[in-house]
Amino acid sequence: MMMTTRLTRLAILTALACVLRLTFGAFPNVKPITALFFVLILAYSLADAIVVSSLTMLVTGFLMGFSVIILGQMISYALILSLGAFIFKWLKPMILRTLVVFVLTMFYGFIISIFSAQLFGSQFWPFWLSGLTFDLAHAVSTALFFPILATIFKNILKT
Template sequence: MTIRKLTKLALLTALSCVLRLAFGSLPNIKPITALFFVIMLTFGLVDGLFVSSLTMLVTGFLMGFSPIIIGQILSYAVILTIGFGLFKGVRNLIYRTIIIFCLTMLYGFVISIFSARLFGASFLPFWLSGLTFDLAHAVSTALFFPVLVTIFKNKQVYIKR
């Protein structure tokens, strides 16, 4: 791994951590899921997985570390990997945003599996009780995604300087 790539990943992770902390007071309204998708689309799946995993670890130390971080890392790995496969044939921003909305809802489903198991709760009531939070997460991700895509659209200009 080159120093340039390592620096890029460190800066993207730092940006993700700052955004997660800045939006910490708003439940599930954070731009980081959209940012992870943009990183995956712009730099590749491995970079998206690396930044999402490292962000969960670093913010876990700052916000409180628990086994649920493993669930967050795996849930992001699931939705980013599925998104990577789906986006190969989809170029339209609106369709991508709709797919990201659905994948973010899937994130809520997958993380609920880990959370229910961690707290010893029954899965279905646990998942259903969190649907409003999942919906807020999916809507905010769908709103942040086009904004972040626009910012990252000319990434080559920023990387070469």
């Protein structure tokens, strides 16, 4: 019974993340899904957050265009979520966690640029620098969505 409950939860959360990613598709790098993945660490576990993030990249990849960059996204998310879970153990105030989420989301942009530059045959530093505005939009939106989603999940899990 417990495994069925967990699988159902993972499927529903993945569906939610996919819908959010597609719904916010018109806004480059402004999406609540990275914030959702960080909240899942707090609400459930690091493993659940990595599973949902990986499945989200895979499923939306089929809908938005599939390429090897999806593997880079999965690895990048696994790395920043792991770092976030490690740091969250010692940082309890929401403002500090939000700051960590901002920094790790910027780090995601750095990591994914390594994969993307390789994919497009570009040199890394110019590629990464040219995408900093997108990384900043991603980090700011994630930092704004994070406390909102954390509050929603906290309220849901209390009931």
